[in-house]
Amino acid sequence: MDRASVFNQYLRTKGLKNTRQRMIILETFLASASHYSTEELYQVLRTDHPRIGYATVHRTLKLFAECGIATELNFGDGQARFEPLYTDHHHDHLVCTRCGKIIEFIEPRIEQLQREVAQRYDFTVDSHRHELYGRCINCSQ
Amino acid sequence: MDRASVFNQYLRTKGLKNTRQRMIILETFLASASHYSTEELYQVLRTDHPRIGYATVHRTLKLFAECGIATELNFGDGQARFEPLYTDHHHDHLVCTRCGKIIEFIEPRIEQLQREVAQRYDFTVDSHRHELYGRCINCSQ
DNA sequence: TAGCTTTTGAAACTCAATTTCATTAGCGTG
DNA sequence: CACGCTAATGAAATTGAGTTTCAAAAGCTA
Structure with a gap:
């Protein structure tokens, strides 16, 4: 649908x-x-x-x-x-602090480690935020 | 210092x-x-x-x-x-959306994967945010 | 189409963050 | 130590995104 x-x-x-x-x-x-x-x-x-x-x-x-x-x-x-929202592929973001460009990335190994961390603290995760801030290739000198 | x-x-x-x-x-x-x-x-x-x-x-x-x-x-x-800020051990956060409790966690393998992702997109990371939201052990039924 | 309910859009309001500004307080110099 | 400059303070005002209000307009169901 x-x-x-x-x-x-x-x-x-x-x-x-x-x-x-x-x-x-x-x-x-x-x-x-x-x-x-x-x-x-x-x-x-x-x-x-x-x-x-x-x-x-x-x-x-x-x-x-x-x-x-x-x-x-x-x-x-x-x-x-x-x-x-595309339910079929979760992604996080790289945010360029100079030009504002947003790059989406997918890294299942990070998702897996998140589950491990949550388990370590008996924590039930509903959602998460994960963003890397810095310079995109065009904005790094 | x-x-x-x-x-x-x-x-x-x-x-x-x-x-x-x-x-x-x-x-x-x-x-x-x-x-x-x-x-x-x-x-x-x-x-x-x-x-x-x-x-x-x-x-x-x-x-x-x-x-x-x-x-x-x-x-x-x-x-x-x-x-x-403790410069000697970077950490991220688990945030309980019911009681507001904040748990700090350290997971170097996630840090490493972040560096990999950044490299993949020729992105220079200055900082990042990483938070997991959900229920802490006391607030999950 | 009538009648009921929700929606709309302009304006008002909320609330944290930020700025303003007159007064007060650091701090370097004589 | 007092002088004079500059920054800091704190109360109040302002900003700005987000949210709510409310009278008028529009959707839905029979």
Whole structure:
């Protein structure tokens, strides 16, 4: 089932409504280069849909996270960011502190070690954050 | 060189002043169980030093981070937290989302894999964040 | 289509972080 | 030690992302 269907089904089961704004935001969000903050997505939407309000964008992104088609990220710049979630391959992030570029990486051995660590402390992990900050190849001199 | 000396030397080289407030905040911060938010440290200080203002606590914690004796953490609860930095053993965190308990863990094999990942993308790492969120042993049913 | 419920969007509000600014306090020099 | 300069302090104001409010508009179900 694709992410649009997941979202629509989530709306239906929760008794929420399938509105024009939500569909436009969903479409734009899924089509976009990911890692948008609310403000950034709002600015992108303004071009073609100037009547859609910031609060609606914000609430809709929260809904995406709730229903599992997006994850909320925070890279320490004081703005929450969202990315479409691909359930079939978990990844973490390299964040360039100069140009803002975000690189996704997959490293199953790290995931495995995380499970080991959690077990060591009798800890039940629900989620994790793992980001490396520094310079991407273009920004290192 | 201990952390108090590092801070004092930092003040001197930057032409900043060694004030009563800064010394009190430093002492309380180093003596404390770590991972204080600004607000929490401010509340602790209020007991014995009610004249020290919130802004001063905030500015002083930022100074600690600047001079390298503390690191700024963010566990997604909307408040920055600070912990005294021990340069001799880097660690990451397990964060209990129910009781707020914070467990520090060390796993050199994860550090090593991080270096591998960075190399894979020609990325120069300056810092990283790695936190596992879930339930500690007391909070899992 | 009616009637009920949710959504929208503008504006207001929240809350931590940060800045402002007049007063106070370090600190180097004479 | 006092002078004078500079930085620090603390109360209050400001910022900015996030969230809530509320009257009007729109979706949904019968």
